[in-house]
Amino acid sequence: MGAIRRAAVIVTGASGSAYGLRAIQQLADAGVEVVAIFTPTGEAVARHEVGLVLGADDRTAALAKFLDLVPSARLRVADDADLFDPVASGSNALDAVLVAPASMGFLASAAAGLAADLAERVVDVALKERRQVVFVPRETPLSLIHLRNMTTLAEAGAAIVPAMPAYYTMPKSVDDMVDFVVGKVLDVLGLPHTLFERWAGGTDA
Numbered sequence: 001m002g003a004i005r006r007a008a009v010i011v012t013g014a015s016g017s018a019y020g021l022r023a024i025q026q027l028a029d030a031g032v033e034v035v036a037i038f039t040p041t042g043e044a045v046a047r048h049e050v051g052l053v054l055g056a057d058d059r060t061a062a063l064a065k066f067l068d069l070v071p072s073a074r075l076r077v078a079d080d081a082d083l084f085d086p087v088a089s090g091s092n093a094l095d096a097v098l099v100a101p102a103s104m105g106f107l108a109s110a111a112a113g114l115a116a117d118l119a120e121r122v123v124d125v126a127l128k129e130r131r132q133v134v135f136v137p138r139e140t141p142l143s144l145i146h147l148r149n150m151t152t153l154a155e156a157g158a159a160i161v162p163a164m165p166a167y168y169t170m171p172k173s174v175d176d177m178v179d180f181v182v183g184k185v186l187d188v189l190g191l192p193h194t195l196f197e198r199w200a201g202g203t204d205a
């Protein structure tokens with residue numbers, strides 16, 4: 001597994017925008033160049049759930065401000081409708097692609113190999129170029145179709161890291177629960193973090 005220097009974080013229309021946003025913040029803080037892509041529904045849900053307004057002008061600056069990141073060339077909000085974006089090509093493939101949260105609709109498109117917008121194309125490229133692809137699905141209950149699509153993506157080399165916070169860490173806030181899931185994503189990507197305390201054994205019984 002090579003070092004991750006450039007990554008895309010795709011925020012789709014599932015509930016749980018906070019997972020993708022926290023991941024963007026962590027990756028950018030770790031010095032990873034991040035291309036953020038919001039699907040139209042992903043952007044609408046993020047606005048609804050966490051009050052993120054990207055607007056129409058400097059969307060990168062709006063995201064950096066929301067995430068308390070110093071604006072830098074390492075963060076860019078790409079336009080989901082722009083298939084001419086540099087990262088749409090396998091000749092410029094990213095080291096890692098994270099889809100967080102991943103809706104069941106987006107998983108279906110990815111499992112079917114669709115590449116009709118930038119988000120779908122970036123996943124399709126990363127899978128064909130054998131780069132790291134991580135999905136954070138959020139839905140419950142899961143239908144057989146959802147499960148099959150996740151299996152297809154796992155067979156194609158992606159990691160499935162469901163938005164399933166643990167409780168043995170004794171989370172005290174929603175932020176703690178978000179951090180647990182994002183920490184598991186960073187573990188899969190091989191990036192160090194301090195988002196949750198590692199289990200050190202022991203029992204109260």
Ligand SMILES: Cc1cc2nc3c(=O)[nH]c(=O)nc-3n(C[C@H](O)[C@H](O)[C@H](O)COP(=O)(O)O)c2cc1C
Nearest residue numbers: 012013014015039041042045103104105106138139
């Ligand atoms: C407020 C809200 C919450 C949603 N939550 C989920 C969810 O948790 N999981 C899911 O698979 N779809 C969820 N959806 C439905 C998706 O947004 C919808 O299927 C959409 O077409 C997915 O498109 P996209 O993810 O490709 O942007 C939600 C929609 C809304 C408006």
